[in-house]
Amino acid sequence: MSMTALAAVAQEKVITHPQGETTISGVPSKVLTSDWATFDNLHALGVPVAGVPASNAPSYLSGFVDADALQIGSLFEPDFEGIAASESDIYFVAARSAKAYETAKDILPTVDLSISNGAIIEGVEANITKLGDIFGLEAKAKELNDALNAKVAEVKAAAEGKGNALVLVTNAGNIGVYGPDSRVSWIYNEVGIESAMPKVVDGDHGGDTVSFEFILETNPDWLFVVDRDAGTGETAGAAAALLDNELVNQTKAAKEGHIVYLDPQAAYITMHGYSGVMLLLDQVLAGLNS
Structure with missing residues (x-):
């Protein structure tokens, strides 16, 4: 195997999530999500988001949505044609959009970040850690989770x-x-x-x-x-x-x-x-x- 091929294999990561496993290659550059909580988490980590739900962003997030961001359908019904045409590197679903996973996974690498309402803090921390791993932002993820744990304790x-x-x-x-x-x-x-x-x-x-x-x-x-x-x-x-x-x-x-x-x-x-x-x-x- 050539050095180039070895490097390509080394960059691959398998991401485990509630609906299975998703293999990604390298650090995703163009990112889509049909879930505002995931947008929130990506923003907290400093990851730009290229495609967002067509519904209005929650007011506390509205100032952070790129004016040129693609609108990729509703929270419940994503625009799969638009998603396919976007040539993005990764797509995140969760909660209301989780059912889109079965269709989306055949279009581009798709990760479900749904969590249980019975363990919300634990789930948020796990998703921040997972996103930190995906984007090579492990230190930032730890910083965020430490702040969350400190706030809960307070x-x-x-x-x-x-x-x-x-x-x-x-x-x-x-x-x-x-x-x-x-x-x-x-x-x-x-x-x-x-x-x-x-x-x-x-x-x-x-x-x-x-x-x-x-x-x-x-x-x-x-x-x-x-x-x-x-x-x-x-x-x-x-x-x-x-x-x-x-x-x-x-x-x-x-x-x-x-x-x-x-x-x-x-x-x-x-x-x-x-x-x-x-x-x-x-x-x-x-x-x-x-």
Whole structure:
């Protein structure tokens, strides 16, 4: 085998992910993703992204999307023709776009970065590490993960002795409770805040449906709120208006000023993005320390 051939083989990497293994050759240059959390992670690592979802970027990321970036279809329905024509080196799917993997893998090297909602922090760290390996940015990945671990530890320390909580999601005038398998499960699982509702059945969009009477009866020390309407581009501030009522205002959380409204797009749209999770952790920390 020639030296050139040996070098080519040496540059190949096999990337293991939830839907199998993907072989890449060298460091990818032109990068596509149909997942905003992956865009978030790539941006945190300093990796330029050439193709992004056609949907509006979450507001906390919007300033970082290249004006000339290819729009490669929706979160659920990627534009495979556009992806094929782009002559890109790698394509990332996750969460809503994970089903695209079966088609995309025959077009170009495709990696699924989906993670479990039951272990979000662990999953974000694993994806940052994996992307660091793919792009030769191992030191930067470690720096990011060390900062994330330190932030989680800081929030966990601030939460000690602060009581229990309900994590609410509001959706078109309805209220649900998010639990240990939800989009913001790290509030319970990693930060260690006890749920005021012992057994939560997590619904994908609206959580475990509850009433204002239930919130007062449960009387949590804290309310952390995800405004789904604002997260999906509907009426901003709907959650605050909905929860400003006689029953909720009698709770310990309301009386103590312990209602924290989480960034709706980081919590509902990206969920697994590095800077989004850091933003949400900072919001919880600010609330706990208020």
